[in-house]
Structure formats: C-alpha cells, structure tokens
Amino acid sequence: MTKIAIVTGGNQGLGLALVRGLCRLPDHVVYLAARDRQRGLAAVRSLENEGLAPRLEILDVRDTEAVQACARTLAERHGGVDVVISNAAARIGRDVPNADQVRPFVDTNNHGTQRMIDAFGPVLNDGARFVVVASAFGTAASLDPRLRDRFDVARASAADITAVMDAYAAAVEAGRDAEEGWPAWINPPSKVGQVAATKVFARDLAEEAERRDILVNAACPGLVDTDASRPWFDDMSGAASPDEAAVDVLWLATLPAGMREPYGELVQYRKVLPFGG
Numbered sequence: 001m002t003k004i005a006i007v008t009g010g011n012q013g014l015g016l017a018l019v020r021g022l023c024r025l026p027d028h029v030v031y032l033a034a035r036d037r038q039r040g041l042a043a044v045r046s047l048e049n050e051g052l053a054p055r056l057e058i059l060d061v062r063d064t065e066a067v068q069a070c071a072r073t074l075a076e077r078h079g080g081v082d083v084v085i086s087n088a089a090a091r092i093g094r095d096v097p098n099a100d101q102v103r104p105f106v107d108t109n110n111h112g113t114q115r116m117i118d119a120f121g122p123v124l125n126d127g128a129r130f131v132v133v134a135s136a137f138g139t140a141a142s143l144d145p146r147l148r149d150r151f152d153v154a155r156a157s158a159a160d161i162t163a164v165m166d167a168y169a170a171a172v173e174a175g176r177d178a179e180e181g182w183p184a185w186i187n188p189p190s191k192v193g194q195v196a197a198t199k200v201f202a203r204d205l206a207e208e209a210e211r212r213d214i215l216v217n218a219a220c221p222g223l224v225d226t227d228a229s230r231p232w233f234d235d236m237s238g239a240a241s242p243d244e245a246a247v248d249v250l251w252l253a254t255l256p257a258g259m260r261e262p263y264g265e266l267v268q269y270r271k272v273l274p275f276g277g
C-alpha cells in the first residue's frame with residue numbers, strides 16, 4: 001500500500017537527503033516541505049533530475065495555521081499520513097547576540113516541533129512513524145542540575161514544555177540565562193526541549209500507539225556536514241554527508257510494522273540515548 005511521507009525543512013541539508021531517501025523507497029509519496037517556494041522548487045527540480053518525484057508543500061513551521069492546513073490537506077487527499085519527519089530548524093549565527101536570535105530559534109525548533117505534533121498527531125495512519133530530528137545535545141542530563149526538573153517528561157504537559165522554552169527565551173533576552181544555569185550556546189537547550197516535547201507526545205499517545213502500531217521518537221543524526229553546522233565546529237573531518245546521516249534517521253522513520261521499540265526515545269545511530277533528568 002502507498003505510504004504518505006512529509007519532511008519539514010526538506011529543501012536543503014539533512015532534510016533534502018531525507019526526502020531523497022524516502023523517494024527512493026517503493027510505494028512512497030513524499031512531500032518535500034519548504035518555507036520558501038523558490039528554494040523548494042529548486043530542491044524538487046534537483047531531485048527530479050535524479051529521477052525522483054517529490055511533491056512540494058510550502059510550509060513555514062512558525063505559522064500554526066499553515067501547519068494545521070498542511071496536515072488537513074494531506075489527510076483529505078490521502079486519508080492520513082504514514083511518515084512525519086519534523087526536521088526544520090532555524091540557523092543561528094556565531095556573531096549574532098543570543099538575545100537577538102533566541103526567540104525565532106525557539107519558535108522554529110521548539111514551537112515548530114510542537115505545531116507538527118499537534119497538527120499531524122491526529123492524522124497519523126495506523127503503522128505511522130513520527131520522528132523529530134533533534135540532537136544528542138538534547139538530554140536533560142547534560143543540563144545544569146538546577147534546570148533538569150523543568151523537563152520532567154513523566155509529568156509535564158506539552159504546554160509545560162512550551163512554557164519552559166518561552167521562559168528560557170525570555171531569560172536569554174534579559175541576560176539572566178547564565179545565572180539560571182543555561183549554557184552559552186542556545187542550541188542544546190532547544191534540543192532538550194524538542195526531545196522533551198517528543199517524549200511527552202509519545203507518553204500521551206502510548207496506549208493508542210500500541211493499539212495502532214504507531215512509533216514516535218526523536219533522532220540525532222550525528223555531526224552532519226551542512227551550512228548550518230560548519231560555522232560551529234573547527235574540525236568537520238568526522239562529519240557525515242547529509243546522505244550518510246540520513247540512513248539511520250530513515251531507519252527510525254521506516255521501522256517495519258509490528259516493531260514496538262524504540263518508542264518515545266532519543267535515538268542516535270540506531271541506539272537509544274538516555275535522556276536523564
């Protein structure tokens with residue numbers, strides 16, 4: 001049976017490689033979601049030149065209505081969605097003050113992930129796989145102990161995690177983040193928030209997911225050689241190409257029917273990473 005897949009931030013970097021990998025699978029209709037029409041069209045054309053046939057969806061994950069409409073459209077067109085990869089992430093600059101970039105960063109990476117969960121959770125088909133591309137930096141254990149109970153994924157609601165991330169952004173904007181114990185780089189807190197949101201979604205869906213063979217996980221692709229990562233790492237010699245890194249993320253996003261693990265986990269290179277807390 002045909003499977004319906006969507007990848008956000010699908011026009012470049014890891015997202016484009018994920019779309020490419022899904023398009024190569026038999027019987028998959030793959031939506032390349034891009035926030036910019038020109039960049040999206042260019043990416044679709046580049047894959048068409050490889051003999052692949054992704055479909056374009058214009059989707060800015062900061063736009064709640066647009067994310068909802070996209071999920072509705074796919075559900076109406078196909079009856080539901082089988083593979084959701086929430087991959088989009090905002091770029092951050094080394095030379096830009098954190099206070100100037102934390103808000104759009106959290107809005108894209110964290111609230112964008114939550115918007116994808118809220119919109120696409122209800123339209124998942126039986127057997128669906130939902131993957132949030134996060135990072136190995138996204139463990140509560142890596143945070144200052146004072147901050148860990150803010151990510152209590154056994155008890156927190158999605159709204160709690162959203163509120164924690166808004167409070168984090170406010171702390172950075174007010175210059176209070178260091179005294180509260182947050183690290184200087186704004187990427188790890190955002191990734192912890194993404195993994196926490198994924199875990200809360202998985203927890204709340206657990207009973208239904210078991211019955212309907214749905215899997216929800218977060219993924220770390222490892223260090224990937226993209227325009228986003230290059231400015232942050234002096235040594236990229238160990239970085240995987242996007243196509244190489246996509247292999248294990250796609251493994252997670254296409255786990256065969258009947259597999260019940262991993263579920264609600266952060267997974268890197270096919271292994272579960274402890275979240276801590």
Ligand SMILES: NC(=O)c1ccc[n+]([C@@H]2O[C@H](COP(=O)([O-])OP(=O)(O)OC[C@H]3O[C@@H](n4cnc5c(N)ncnc54)[C@H](OP(=O)(O)O)[C@@H]3O)[C@@H](O)[C@H]2O)c1
Pocket residue numbers: 008009010011012013014015034035036039059060061062087088089090091108133134135136220221222223224225226227228229
């Ligand atoms: N690269 C690494 O080493 C690494 C390591 C661990 C985790 N990750 C994670 O892997 C994912 C992909 O990273 P990457 O390196 O491929 O990044 P990237 O090259 O910067 O690609 C990010 C994608 O997200 C899109 N995007 C940005 N803002 C958006 C928005 N508001 N709505 C929809 N799409 C939006 C971008 O679109 P535009 O082209 O229009 O900007 C782009 O297509 C991210 O979640 C990242 O955190 C990467």
